[in-house]
Amino acid sequence: GAVVSQHPSWVICKSGTSVKIECRSLDFQATTMFWYRQFPKQSLMLMATSNEGSKATYEQGVEKDKFLINHASLTLSTLTVTSAHPEDSSFYICSAPWPGTAYGYTFGSGTRLTVV
């Protein structure tokens, strides 16, 4: 149980285009979703926290106009990388608090974004 489905698993896009990444909670309601970015051979850096029905909270240094986060329902949170550039190429992972478990988190399988 407590599965977060993340799509797409990989995407290649041209510079200047936008890409949307979706995370769906399949068997539970995710009121909160965390979005991370991971550079090759590096750790996960928290980008933002989204809460259903309200604006996302971005970490310091993260451009909210470039990384648009929407959490319109209890089962869907999306991250849109707008006007993508090669430096946005990275591995993006979402995570939701595990329901009914203290301090547990379930992670999506990640999205490898390559901007060419």
Place this chain on the structure above:
Amino acid sequence: AQSVTQLGSHVSVSEGALVLLRCNYSSSVPPYLFWYVQYPNQGLQLLLKYTSAATLVKGINGFEAEFKKSETSFHLTKPSAHMSDAAEYFCAVSDGTGTASKLTFGTGTRLQVTL
């Protein structure tokens, strides 16, 4: 604020040997500590977590970790490495503000298992 430090970005062990991955934490509040494993191009899978109960925590796949407050450590061990254990391992600490509290990750340790 909280942080974790993982000593050794790369650890290599022989199959059947002891696995020891080091993690030290810093936290201004009682910490909640986690170990996650990541296989290439995949998300993270929880190995185990410490949430102020027993200091010796047993996880999946034969892994365990011991919380030592005096040493601010939460090292991950496994008595006998298996080839399938080769992966990236992340130690993480929670700010403990609730079920939606944030995780801060260490820089990761890549475990290599050789024959």
